Amino acid sequence: MTKTPPKQQGAARNLDPQDWDAFRDEAHRALDAIIDNIRGLRDGPVWRPASSEARAFFRREAPREGQALTRTLQEFERYVAPFSMGNRHPMFMGWVQGAGSPTGMVAEMLAAGLNANCGGRNHIGLDVERQIARWMARAFGFPEDASGIFVTGASMANFLALLVARHHATQQLNVRLNGLGALKTTLVAYASRDVHNCVRQAMELSGLGARHMRLIASDERRAMRVGDLAHAIAADRAAGLQPFLIVGSAGTVDTGAIDDLDALADLAREEDVWFHVDGAFGALAALSEKLRPLLKGLERADSIAFDFHKWLHVPYDAGFVLVRDPQAHLDAFKSDAAYLTRAPRGLAAGEIWPCDLGPDLSRGFRALKTWFAIQTFGVDLLGECIERTCRLAKKLEGMIEASADFSMRAPVTLNIVCFGVTQDPEGALASEIVMALHESGEAAPSLTIFDGTPAIRAAIVNHRTTEEDIDRFMGLLNGELARARQRLAAADAKARAPQPREAPRGPGRTPLSQD
Template identity: 45%
Template sequence: MTEQAPDLDAPSLLDPADWERFRADAHAALDVALDFVRERPLQAVWQEIPEAVKAVDAPLPREGEALPALVEELQRDLLPYTLGNTHPRFWGWVNGSGSAGGVVAQLMMGAINANMGGRDHAPIYLERQVIRWLHQLFGMPAGASGIICTGTSTATLLGLAIARRRAAGETVRREGNRAAQGLRVYASGQAHVSVDKAVEMMGLGTDALCSVPQNDDYSMDVTALAACIEADIRSGHTPCAVVSTVGSVNSGAIDDLPAINRLCRQHGIWHHVDGAFGALCVLSEALRPRLAGIEQADSIAFDFHKWMHVGYAAGCLLVADGELHRETFQTSHAYLQGERQGMAGGSPWPNDFGIELSRGFSALAVWFQLREMGTARLGRAIHRNCLQAQRLGEAVAAEGELELLAPVPLNIVCFRYRLAALSGEALNRLNRRIVVELQCRGIAAPSSTELRGRSAIRVAITNHRTRWRDLEALVSATLALGRELLARED
């Protein structure tokens, strides 16, 4: 069948033929979305996905369908089987819980559909406003820069690329790692896997990454860090960057930022802070002192989609030396040349500070959340999570059948069910099974981790909907499951 040539002067082939009908359908879809957010706490945290839903094998659509049919399908086959991070008992990984206002922000982002790579349009100026707010929040120096990206993993890659540019010089952009021989990056053994990936992707290889020992509280041992740096210098290596952690992924540990700052200044090393979730403690008056020294770091990476509950995906990199940041990424291709006036005005553009030429308008969601909630309200929510974690730690320590496996510096509680007659791998298997049962029964969603060979039930509270009664239910269910699973084995 020969396809009929389209009318070259017809209205849009993709806009609704009946705007009023579409408006009504879209309002109904918004109601479904808001009902989902409001009613999610009344459902199981997580439920296993039916095989029929997993076995999606529909043919590629040739003709379109009406909006209500698509929404109905999502209600049936997708909404009941989400991860559950909007549920008050989701603590498995450090996921944000979103917000009702965030639904509206995402709607506006879709309507504007801005490409934030560059050019002269109002969304660019709104993003710059957000970056200036963040400079103020973190106490960054004059001349600082920043860029909004998909998350801390990307921000860490960008931050370490700037560190390499400073350590290897301007020729690294032309010669690559021929100009970066012998560079070394340092991070705690508790550092996020994105640090390994960044070092790999820059072509330095993970042999260039020095894993620094930790203290008893899982923070980086700065004395050991100093020894690693001095040994590398004696061996002819060039220390490039130290990656400190504010809120480690396993236990929430915070590295000694002032001590690391001093060491980095002494040796001329770049200090990059991985603050994926913990950096946003600066929003809380009560917690901000724990981040003393973060304002002196060379770069800070963190996520908005975690403890600020902005919709996925939105992270940020802040850089103290804005000029070095620009020099690391700016290009001069003809089609990217700026002008003094017109749509090509307003440079430097975001693509001069990162690798993406096409970028979404995540800055609007951040702006919306800050304007709607305010820093004080967001900070109180973060502080409440930390107080909940402290109280959970105390409840675990007071319970004879439970054991706290790490300090609780922020919002993460690692513990296990224990029995005097059980030890080693048998105890590890039991606790991993408790986590699986909590998830599969829809009771709660912690995750498993391992601390010094011991399997832990890990509860990461970055959830503004969590109440103390939810955590009480977790403790009760953990005790009941431990006893039940042991009884099965007898």
């Protein structure tokens, strides 16, 4: 092994270790510690609030002088690791968040070691990203040459897809150059009322305006009413407006509902508008042969937004947007700049770089951890894990339906179970149960709102969650319901109790007397 040369007197300092062997030992200890942390997840709480000591620690001024890596790792163990989000834990069911994997952690470490900027240039990181695009194009039934790019998450992916759709609808007017003032009429988009709020936000950020996002009513399964959509489009055309985008949902954020994607594709073709699918987590159900039929019509979309960091458990963050027409994708973002000049050979070679397909020039190597997940686990196992979470959701749905104390609030399509307390018209008991479970560290469901009333939402995403965990969760619900009733009854009794009258302020004087 090559020994680190002694530090030269007066040499300029840099950020590499002065003692590589000592650094190696510390790095190995850190890796062992986080592996132990993941391995022992079940032994700890799902979540605990940050201590006052930890909060105070992160209000300190930035240090002028550095410290040993050993001490920084000790501070991480004391002030960070115990108070993380909790989404790795098998009893975390609060939001649709991936649990990560030890394999993904190693991949993230390797990507950090390479420190590749994947915005462009001629290096292997771009080939890895292109392979992911081809793999997903095949999984979703898209053409082999479909264009794709990694982004932070589905919110950004939906935004980029909307920009592609806007450019496609207005390419003769060159809105990229002339701005929205060049439009001859108002562009209008359509989605279900259950669509993720990021789609509405995309309309705001694109300059088209949220008021021009038509939210179409949903049916009893929380899927968009296609007939209502057709009427809305006809009304807007009659008013002189220009429909340009239909957004279908493959797994809505609240309930996991899936729109009739085939019918939406038919209507989009008839109306000559862009058909985009927000498949943030649900699109990856295509990896399961059993679940794939639920997504019929996805293969006809013009673009799809989805996340690898949800159901594939790639470490955060790893969102993706896939566009059927590579030229439409390129036209929406490509810009010429001297510092992006291409060359026939060398590091500047390459016709299309990722920076031509989105707004980011500086981009991390998100593709590597995604490639590790697919390459290491294989599509079949990933599909099995997705399918199992849906099976567990159906098990929980059956237990709720069999309970006298709880009742379902929405149908279960994929892996999200929404329910409430049977006699809880204002949702107070549901809210108490969720907060108490969080504080106990035993489980972490979340709250959502149906018709103005809070409901409990269990999103079963974690590949570590088992049938025994669902049984335990049901037991915890029953226990917390009993305690929540006691707390609310005590609070109600206290509120109804007569309050003592205020004593007079002086002889013969009442609180309202005046001089």
